Amino acid sequence: MNLDEPKGLTIGEVARRAGFGIETVRFYERNGLIDEPPRRLSGYRQYPESVISRLRFIKRAKELGFSLREIKELLSLRVDPTATCSDIRGRAEAKIADIHGRILALERMKDVLTRLTGSCVEAGPVSECPILEALDREDRG
Amino acid sequence: MNLDEPKGLTIGEVARRAGFGIETVRFYERNGLIDEPPRRLSGYRQYPESVISRLRFIKRAKELGFSLREIKELLSLRVDPTATCSDIRGRAEAKIADIHGRILALERMKDVLTRLTGSCVEAGPVSECPILEALDREDRG
DNA sequence: CTTGACTCCGTAGTATAGTCCAGGGTCTAT
DNA sequence: ATAGACCCTGGACTATACTACGGAGTCAAG
Numbered sequence: 001m002n003l004d005e006p007k008g009l010t011i012g013e014v015a016r017r018a019g020f021g022i023e024t025v026r027f028y029e030r031n032g033l034i035d036e037p038p039r040r041l042s043g044y045r046q047y048p049e050s051v052i053s054r055l056r057f058i059k060r061a062k063e064l065g066f067s068l069r070e071i072k073e074l075l076s077l078r079v080d081p082t083a084t085c086s087d088i089r090g091r092a093e094a095k096i097a098d099i100h101g102r103i104l105a106l107e108r109m110k111d112v113l114t115r116l117t118g119s120c121v122e123a124g125p126v127s128e129c130p131i132l133e134a135l136d137r138e139d140r141g
Numbered sequence: 142m143n144l145d146e147p148k149g150l151t152i153g154e155v156a157r158r159a160g161f162g163i164e165t166v167r168f169y170e171r172n173g174l175i176d177e178p179p180r181r182l183s184g185y186r187q188y189p190e191s192v193i194s195r196l197r198f199i200k201r202a203k204e205l206g207f208s209l210r211e212i213k214e215l216l217s218l219r220v221d222p223t224a225t226c227s228d229i230r231g232r233a234e235a236k237i238a239d240i241h242g243r244i245l246a247l248e249r250m251k252d253v254l255t256r257l258t259g260s261c262v263e264a265g266p267v268s269e270c271p272i273l274e275a276l277d278r279e280d281r282g
Numbered sequence: 283c284t285t286g287a288c289t290c291c292g293t294a295g296t297a298t299a300g301t302c303c304a305g306g307g308t309c310t311a312t
Numbered sequence: 313a314t315a316g317a318c319c320c321t322g323g324a325c326t327a328t329a330c331t332a333c334g335g336a337g338t339c340a341a342g
Contacts, residue, residue: 165299289336
């Protein structure tokens, strides 16, 4: 086979250039994050260049804390002629609020832990560990 | 059955008092977070009161960001005669560092998103959305 | 023509932390 | 005695995001 088909990119090239594993690229295809590409007669996927930017979009959105489900929605909005920029901004703002909430929760955890470790200066046995005692007690305020 | 066996707590009472579901209590037992309790002749679990404080310990440690695996380690350390309070403090400090790192990562995400939403004030079509454009571009700094 | 790298597919496994189900048996109050 | 609430087991299922595997076919270079 392989006469003069316009070959495009193999999945390996795509994966390498986008910074994902091959299995991940196929996973994204199965989950509708990237289009199913045309195939060679052999069945090999033939990707257009555009898949690279699509994957990089996914990568950056992931880095911003969007889940694959949310990224899929962003990608749908992008091609939806009735969607507006404020729809996207809404997603971004919701994500900011979500991240903010997670930060607050983590800071509360960190504050409690910091207070507990501050109370633990002895090198004594665990039976007298103030951290464990605090976890045993009802109150933690 | 049920002559004059000292009955203890049923799993339902335990779950309710500790604030978990019954299935979760069994799950914790399977995973070694709580001891296997004695049984009635019928097979019903008969919990001692102490399981309640054990489960509350687990709940509070979870609230502080410890995974079940880590909580299991804390529980092991607690009964390890060679462990010292500083072993526990080490876990707590590692967790603080872990949480701190996660907070920083989330703050970076939040900052980028905030900057992106700031650039998006128009109610235009998604084709001109600066947020999507930013996700398409290479740079995000 | 052979070799080694690459690709195909479907399925299954990883990790975390549960949650639910069927099809039984048991307990308690009336 | 019987209704209804409770409990038992093992296994399957949820969600997220991959990652690995077997066994086959394909591609490109020497």
